[in-house]
Amino acid sequence: MNSRTTLSMLLCTALLGGCATMPTPANLPGARFQREQQLENQPLATCSLPGAPGVIAHLVHVDANVFSGSPDLVGPGDRLKLAVAGDAETLTGSYVVAANGRLTIPFLGEIVAAGRPVSAVEREVRQRLIAGALVRDVAGGVKLAQVEAAGVQVSVEGAVFEPGLVRAGERAADSRATTVDHPAGGDFNSGRSLSAALRAAGGIRPDAAAQAVYLVRGDSYAVIDVTPAFTGGVPADPQLAAGDRIIVPSAGCFQADYVRPSSVTAPGVRVYLSNLSRPASSNSASAINRDSTSFPYGTRMLQGLVSANCVGGSAMNAGRKAVLISRNPVTGRSVVIARSVEGLVRSSDRDDLNPMLMPGDAIACYDSDAMTFVDAVGVVGSLLGPAVLVNGLKK
Structure with a gap:
């Protein structure tokens, strides 16, 4: 040669060695939603309390305490125990509310139970038994008690990560068996609450108007402030009924104070990690598994890079670069940002360049220029x- x-x-x-390992990612205007993303020179959206949703235009506004202080309502799947004085087997026993919300009792036919307090259902059962000459009009002769509160299906929409229909308070089979085998005078299902339904829908997003969450039930609605879940205090957390509708408006801006575990946010997020840089040749060699991709809600990009084994290593490969792939929850536009790993580690202004991780985000590492x-x-x-x-x- x-x-x-x-x-x-x-x-x-x-x-070849002088080629850039990763060109600056391009993003559409309006994709940025966190201050730490430092994208195009555009101002971030400002927060504003949105107007009332149109669905409540013809509904009656009630105070949140009306829902919080009202008796629990019977729902499909609830188990009720009927005790009739002088009867051991014919009428006395346990009954489950059907999917259509009705309770079927021998000689009485179907009774509408869902959406009503147990006391109201008991009065109707007693009146029908007396009208049919099945029992005497004696005080305390008919008792109806709830022995199991099943989960209820409610709708959650608006500024939550996973809007749609959710089952609030669904219990495992072993828990249901224990409740049935050891019945008590009543049952409390903590999962049938407003906060539990919000968590089941992925939790409220950082852009949520947490001071104005709407709970719609029948022909009435209440506006509930859930900000005490972040600031302290006791927020209103009413028990839900089947068919309730929860609407979380968006304030149109990113609020970092809402990005942490709470009673109305998800405790953690799942993030996708990729580290195919040297010295690792595959994700498995980088010890990236299910545990390393699950983070507490509020974790930042730098912590995710550590979990992906992108921080540290040889001096030649210490100058790695990384990208974060996310999505603006307000506009729905995807956003990709690039960061110098060592820049995040060593710079004093790292907090201004270190975004918070959202559910479904992805992080990928690139080799340094030396390794290129x-x-x-x-x-x-x-x-x-x-x-x-x-x-x-x-x-």
Whole structure:
């Protein structure tokens, strides 16, 4: 091989080694939603309390305490125990409210139970028994008690991560068996609450108007302030009934104070990690598994990079770069940002460049410029080796 060919190979190596490992990601205007993302020179959206949703236009506004202080309402799947004086088997026993919300009792037919307090259902059962001459009009002769409160289906919409229908208060089979085998005078299902339904829907988003959450039930609604879940105090947390509707308006801006575990946010998030840089050749070699991709809500990008084994290592590969792939929860636009790993570790203004991780975010690591040069040398060497061998054989 002549000197001109060798020089050309070395020049190619230098050019490949000088190539940028990752061009600056391009993003559409309006994709930025966190101050720490530092994207285009556009101001962030300002917070504003949205107007009332249109669905409540013809409903009656009631105080939140009306829902919080009202008796629990019977729902489909609830188990009720009927005790009739002087009866052991015919009428006395346990009954489950059907999916249509009705209770079927021998000789009485179907009784509408869902959406009513147990006391109201008891009065109707007693009146029907007396009207049918099945029992005497004696005080305390008919008792109806709730022995199991099943989960209820409610709708959650607006500024939550997973809007839609959720089952609030659904219990495991072993828990239900224990409740049935050891009945008590009543049952309290903590999962049938407003806060539990919000968590079941992925928790409120950082842009939520937490001071004005709407709970719609029948022809009435209440506006509930859940900010005490973050600031302290006891927020209103009414028990839910089947068919309730929860609406969380959006304030249109990112509020970092709401990005942490609480009674109305998810305790953790799942993030996708990729570290295919040296010295690791695969995600499994980087010890990236289910445990390392689950973080407490409020974790920042730098902590995610540590979990992906992108921080530290040899001096040659310490200057890695990383990208965060996220989505603006308000506009729905995806956003990709690039960060220098060592810059996040060493810079004093790291807090201004270290975004918070949202559910479903993804982090990917790239090799440093030094390792890119090494790889370029390897590519050229793989081409240069056979040529040198052929040239030596000719000689």
